Amino acid sequence: MLVIECPWCGKRDQTEFSCHGEAHIARPLNTEELSEEEWGNYVFFRSNTKGVHYERWVHDHGCRRWFNVARNTHSDHIYGSYKPGEAAPTIDAPDTPEAKS
Amino acid sequence: MNRYSIFSLIRNSVNYHQDWQRAWRSPEPKKEYDVVIVGGGGHGLATAYYLAKECGITNVAVIEKGWIGGGNTGRNTTIVRSNYLWDESAGIYEHAMKLWENLSTDLNYNVMFSQRGLLHLAHSVHDMQEIGRRGNAIHLNGIDSEFLSPAQVKEMVPFININCRYPVMGALLQKRGGTARHDAVAWGYARAADALGVDIIQNCEVTGFRMENNVVKGVETSRGFIGAKKVGCVVAGNCSVLAEMAGFRLPIESFPLQALVSEPIKPILDCVVMSGSIHAYISQSDKGELVIGAGSDTYNSYSQRGGFNVIEETVGPVVELYPIFSRMKMLRQWGGIVDVTVDRSPLISKTPVDNLFFNCGWGTGGFKATPGSGNVFAHSIARGEMHPIAEPFSINRFNSGALIDEGAAAAVAH
Ligand SMILES: Cc1cc2nc3c(=O)[nH]c(=O)nc-3n(C[C@H](O)[C@H](O)[C@H](O)COP(=O)(O)OP(=O)(O)OC[C@H]3O[C@@H](n4cnc5c(N)ncnc54)[C@H](O)[C@@H]3O)c2cc1C
Numbered sequence A: 001m002l003v004i005e006c007p008w009c010g011k012r013d014q015t016e017f018s019c020h021g022e023a024h025i026a027r028p029l030n031t032e033e034l035s036e037e038e039w040g041n042y043v044f045f046r047s048n049t050k051g052v053h054y055e056r057w058v059h060d061h062g063c064r065r066w067f068n069v070a071r072n073t074h075s076d077h078i079y080g081s082y083k084p085g086e087a088a089p090t091i092d093a094p095d096t097p098e099a100k101s
Numbered sequence B: 001m002n003r004y005s006i007f008s009l010i011r012n013s014v015n016y017h018q019d020w021q022r023a024w025r026s027p028e029p030k031k032e033y034d035v036v037i038v039g040g041g042g043h044g045l046a047t048a049y050y051l052a053k054e055c056g057i058t059n060v061a062v063i064e065k066g067w068i069g070g071g072n073t074g075r076n077t078t079i080v081r082s083n084y085l086w087d088e089s090a091g092i093y094e095h096a097m098k099l100w101e102n103l104s105t106d107l108n109y110n111v112m113f114s115q116r117g118l119l120h121l122a123h124s125v126h127d128m129q130e131i132g133r134r135g136n137a138i139h140l141n142g143i144d145s146e147f148l149s150p151a152q153v154k155e156m157v158p159f160i161n162i163n164c165r166y167p168v169m170g171a172l173l174q175k176r177g178g179t180a181r182h183d184a185v186a187w188g189y190a191r192a193a194d195a196l197g198v199d200i201i202q203n204c205e206v207t208g209f210r211m212e213n214n215v216v217k218g219v220e221t222s223r224g225f226i227g228a229k230k231v232g233c234v235v236a237g238n239c240s241v242l243a244e245m246a247g248f249r250l251p252i253e254s255f256p257l258q259a260l261v262s263e264p265i266k267p268i269l270d271c272v273v274m275s276g277s278i279h280a281y282i283s284q285s286d287k288g289e290l291v292i293g294a295g296s297d298t299y300n301s302y303s304q305r306g307g308f309n310v311i312e313e314t315v316g317p318v319v320e321l322y323p324i325f326s327r328m329k330m331l332r333q334w335g336g337i338v339d340v341t342v343d344r345s346p347l348i349s350k351t352p353v354d355n356l357f358f359n360c361g362w363g364t365g366g367f368k369a370t371p372g373s374g375n376v377f378a379h380s381i382a383r384g385e386m387h388p389i390a391e392p393f394s395i396n397r398f399n400s401g402a403l404i405d406e407g408a409a410a411a412v413a414h
């Protein structure tokens, strides 16, 4: 089980949180001009990265605030959390399947 | 290939079973194949088998990075059913069911397919509405399904606690549903495909695709380049990784899904019982173990192990529903990486790269589809056009909006 660090409440058991998938997917602003192709890509297609993944979590059973986590999806190692609006940290760990970090 | 029969069994028992032929060869990869299948799970092996058997294409290799059946095929809870809501799903899952019914004979390999009956429990008004809608839809597609009262459920499973916290209000029964032995499915297809000339190459990881003018020419592997006129990619949880190598994305995310088995006990449960809303799936293997399907984690992962909380959330409902199991010991627990689409239906599809086909997105419930999926995928690859049963499952449905929403019937159900 993972230990997640809420940027406001600190380290807590994963069961206090829920994960809501890939972060930093900006909703297109020119929605009236989007083709089906572009809409589909925005709504459904994901990187599903094997390696460093930036994802959204919410502290459901705590402060109920949203934030982002950088985690290695191969090893489940968590690099750290950051607040919404902050830039994703650059992780220089190799994101190959061998990355055990 | 020596056929398996009662006579071969007797003959070999005289020699203390020392002389059984190897079930398949371990050939060196050739320079080029007509078709290369990436991924030696049940779906990949079945694809190779039907390519050779029904499409006349025998110059085929199955390339597997580990050992065949070591992915989700060898990790699943082996539930087989065809009671899905939508016509497209009925098409593929019932096609599979019909192939299951003759599979052991067809492969000359006992896959231990057992149509022991499968119950879907309903625990709320909404569940009752869901099974009502689905049961009738299934009926219209000519697939067997029956509604049971709580008393009838109790008759089938006498030790069930129907007055549990979320009482059992009814159930949907598919009598033709049941289980099959997962390893035997992989081994049976491998042996039969090998006998038709298919090369099964294990311990060989695909690391990239060679493409020219957007046409696939072969695969780069840990054992060098292998040429191919066509490539079928059937790698379940790793499909996004392979798609990235080919330069496109998929509408898929990969999650760990867990299962556990108990110590073996005498026969007690002679059907499969599934409950979507309290999340308890249970059957008893022929060895006597209770086979319990747990849930999936909510975060993407390729780690092949899930969170401990998921086990707790599974075992709780099992004990509530079957108090008789409360003191049983669980022997093993494991995880597989499942490839989940938003509409909980698979992708059997052409891709943006010519002659490169993908079959994935089976998520938490593709074992049951193994024969049907391999069959229609083989015909699609051979003809270069999607088989009519496979057609609706194209990747493009996520752009056109023609989703096949099996969320309720499949959700995390197997
Ligand atoms: C715990 C659990 C319970 C389940 N229960 C059920 C159930 O009860 N009923 C049901 O119908 N379904 C169930 N499923 C789902 C089912 O197991 C899968 O949908 C199905 O087995 C997928 O088969 P496959 O052949 O596509 O994939 P897999 O069996 O996973 O095969 C894919 C293969 O591709 C290989 N591969 C990956 N990357 C590469 C590469 N780069 N190069 C070469 N090879 C590669 C892998 O090693 C693997 O062997 C369950 C799954 C899990 C994990």
Ligand SMILES: [Zn+2]
Pocket: A006, A007, A008, A009, A010, A059, A062, A063, A064, A065
């Ligand atoms: Zn918090």
